[in-house]
Amino acid sequence: MLTLLKIRNLALVEELSWDLGSGLISVTGETGAGKSVIVGALKMILGERADKGMIRTGENTCTIESIFDLKDPQEINAILEEGGLPPSEDTQIIIRRSIGTSVNRQFINDSPVTLTLLKKVGEHLVDLHGPHDHQSLLSQERQLAMLDAYASTEKMLSEYRSTYRTWRLKNQELEEIKNAENASEQELELLRYQLEEIQSANLNPEDGDDLQERYQRSSNSTRLQELSSQAVSALTGDDGLLDRISELQRIVRELEKYDNSLSDKLSSLETASIELQDLEATLTDYTEELDIDPSAAASIEERVNLVESLKRKYGPSIEDVIARQNTIAERLDNIENRSEKIENLVNELGETRRHLEGIGVKLTIQRKKSAPKLAKEIASQLKELGFKQSAFEVELTTQKDPTLHGLESCNFLFGPNPGEPLQPLRQIASSGEISRVMLAVKSSLAEQDSTPLMVFDEIDANVGGEIARAVGKKMALLGQLHQVIAITHFPQVAAIANHHYVVEKEVTSGRTRSKLFQVEGELRINELVRMLGGGGQQARAMAASLLEN
Incomplete structure (x- = not known):
């Protein structure tokens, strides 16, 4: 709550x-x-x-x-x-x-x-209802959902809807393939050319950054070789860094002979020597790798130009070009093999439709079994709310084709006056009547409704005193299964x-x-007296009587 x-x-x-x-x-x-x-x-x-x-x-x-x-x-x-x-x-x-x-x-x-x-x-x-919050009750889809809640069809309905979505997707796929029959020979030629152009490139996602790096290396190989050679020379040439490090190591070893405490302090020199030797080996290998064959460099450049051309046409990324290839291939396949595909889909659709209708029939049986029970329950609740001679029915009408909600539609029919034909709820003009019908429906579904809090905002408007008390009693009964807030002008409702x-x-x-403050005892009686519209002992006695009853 x-x-x-x-x-x-x-x-x-x-x-x-x-x-x-x-x-x-x-x-x-x-x-x-x-x-x-x-x-x-x-x-x-x-x-x-x-x-x-x-x-x-x-x-x-x-x-x-x-x-x-x-x-x-x-x-x-x-x-x-x-x-x-x-x-x-x-x-x-x-x-x-x-x-x-x-x-x-x-x-x-x-x-x-x-x-x-x-x-x-x-x-x-929260389930909130006010004088103008009954649109959900007037919706046929919502009425069907209420019947399903009463009939406990959740598991069956879930299976039906899953099968329905599969059936709809296959219908859409069939329509797309049928529309492909209208493709012109010119469109077919274009699709075949585009597919051949992309497929012949044999693209893969690595044709992105990795190819660009290889192209940069090959196009700048001469300068890279020159710089890496200079670096190797600075390390290994006459009076290079490695020679000077060796001389420095000799001097340090002499120092250590006279002062052993320097050994730990100068150990980093040995590490520096090893790292510089590793650097020289790395640069030497890199220089050799840069000896790129001119034909290989030309091949890389040609590949880069091809990829960039495809990206301009079908991109902007490699992934986009590959996705476009798949789309074109699927489109061509649908056009060139449409007869076989249509035949397969028609067979699949028939099988799915039969399965859908099989579940739908079970769902219909459950609904038809529960509809009169729900109608009887709501009619009983309505009689307690002042509709002594009213009639209520839950009408199920078979649909021409299956829908997401089943094989039938639902309509709540209500006749507040004897001798008059029952009409759909949406044709009832009185907000007071609709409010009480809504309360009767909610009361009938109280055990199935899992909403913790129900709020009724002046739904007792436009009804008389005894009816208001009946509305209050009905809310109090709902309060045994839910937390209920009733905003009201009626003392009969407030007192209960x-x-x-x-x-x-x-x-x-x-x-x-x-x-906002809570009232109890005398304060509550005072508020009920105010709501009754007068002071004096008679009004106080009436207020006290409402509380006692």
């Missing part, structure tokens, strides 16, 4: 440190008190793009930090490792964002991350929560600040 949320300099919040508990957590307060800042902070933790206008007036940066304590961080660690980050060493995931007037940064466990990676991690940590927090504005030193 989310154990800590820290906010600094975000809108009206100067500084907030919120330690959260488990179960259902209600957040209440007057309109404009700053409840939306909490939602905004959570959205930033989820990877939403930051608006610099949210930085508190007079400040340059704002920061949001959250700590999630996970029962099993394996799924998050897999995402981190895929993104090139080290896995978490314990069950804690720390996310921090810093939004500045010029630079924005985000971190997971103190490692800098991209916004894309943060969003991917956030999707597995395990923990109740209030957001309030205060003015100090001429500045407005939002603060």
